[in-house]
Amino acid sequence: MWLSAASHIAALEASPATDYQSSTNREFLMAAKVKVFSVTREDDAYLAAALAERKVNEWLESNPTIVPTSLSTAYAFDPETDIAEKRHTYTVAVAYTE
Numbered sequence: 001m002w003l004s005a006a007s008h009i010a011a012l013e014a015s016p017a018t019d020y021q022s023s024t025n026r027e028f029l030m031a032a033k034v035k036v037f038s039v040t041r042e043d044d045a046y047l048a049a050a051l052a053e054r055k056v057n058e059w060l061e062s063n064p065t066i067v068p069t070s071l072s073t074a075y076a077f078d079p080e081t082d083i084a085e086k087r088h089t090y091t092v093a094v095a096y097t098e
Contacts, residue, residue, distance in 0.1 A: 032069050033098075035059065038091040045075065045088040052090045059094075070095035 037055040041048040052073075060066055076089040 032095040034093055034095050036091060036093045038089060040087055040089040042088075043086045045077070045090065048088045048090040049073075049075070052092045056092050056094060065098050066096045067098070068094055068096050 037052050037059070039048045039052040039055070041051070056071075060068065070093075072093045072095075074091045074093075076091070077087070081087075
């Protein structure tokens with residue numbers, strides 16, 4: 001589901017019919033909601049990323065009316081506070097419409 005959501009967004013962005021300057025598309029983009037998924041794990045940045053992406057997939061699968069319009073990811077590791085705890089945080093933000 002993750003790849004299909006990303007593919008869907010890429011297709012929207014690459015579509016020649018998509019004109020982000022038109023008022024219709026600005027209204028569409030402004031109407032989007034955002035849901036944020038964040039996972040913090042000790043010792044394993046890859047597991048944090050996999051778990052966050054799995055949360056996104058489960059949410060998209062359980063809400064078939066959701067149309068993702070944008071996916072953003074962020075990885076955080078603060079050496080001053082996280083190095084002692086070896087804490088890794090991975091966040092995924094999904095902009096969507098229903």
